[in-house]
Amino acid sequence: MENLTNPAVLDLFLTAFIGGSVLATAGLTLWLLPWTDQSIRSIDKTLNPIDLTQDGIPLPTLSRA
Numbered sequence: 001m002e003n004l005t006n007p008a009v010l011d012l013f014l015t016a017f018i019g020g021s022v023l024a025t026a027g028l029t030l031w032l033l034p035w036t037d038q039s040i041r042s043i044d045k046t047l048n049p050i051d052l053t054q055d056g057i058p059l060p061t062l063s064r065a
Helices: 007-032 037-047
Strands: none
């Protein structure tokens, strides 16, 4: 069995940990994004209180683009 204090083995563990952390953070970020038109409008009204659009106009989505 390889010695766990070997620099190559430590580098492998560190690389796997960092790679897993990056993938987990990316997944969490995508999960937390607003995906419905209502939630997108709510966040837009929070960030931009002046509503320059008319109500009832559907937001363009990728499926209708």
